[in-house]
Amino acid sequence: MFYAYGRDKGLKLTRLEVWKKITAKTGRVKIELTQQPDIRVESLYLWSMYCAIKKGCEAVTWESIGAYQRLTRVQLKPWESMLMIDIEAERRKPGKEVDDG
Numbered sequence: 001m002f003y004a005y006g007r008d009k010g011l012k013l014t015r016l017e018v019w020k021k022i023t024a025k026t027g028r029v030k031i032e033l034t035q036q037p038d039i040r041v042e043s044l045y046l047w048s049m050y051c052a053i054k055k056g057c058e059a060v061t062w063e064s065i066g067a068y069q070r071l072t073r074v075q076l077k078p079w080e081s082m083l084m085i086d087i088e089a090e091r092r093k094p095g096k097e098v099d100d101g
Helices: 013-028 041-055 062-072 077-091
Strands: none
Touching: 041 062, 041 077, 062 077
16 A cells, blocks of 8 residues: 555655545545555554655665654654664565555
8 A cells, every 4th residue: 555655656646545546536546545554543653654744765674764753843752763764674575566656
C-alpha cells in the first residue's frame, strides 16, 4: 500500500487521492482501496509522523527521526522510533515496490 502514497510524474495528488476521485466519479472501486491496512486510531499519530519524516528524506533512518525530533521538539519514546524503523524496513524489503516520488 506504500505505492498508493506516491505520486506519478507531473501529478500533485497521490495515487490514493486519484483513485478516490475516480471512485467518486465512476462508482468503480480500485482494488487497492479495499486492501488498505487497518490502523487503530491510537496509532494514527505515529503514521502521521512517519509520513512527515518520509517527505523530507529518501529513507526513514535513526538520523532522520532524530532530526525530526529536534526540529519539531517532539520527543518520541524508543518503541515509537523503533516502530518507524521497522515500517521502513518492511517497506524496503526485496520484492516490494518502493516509490519515493
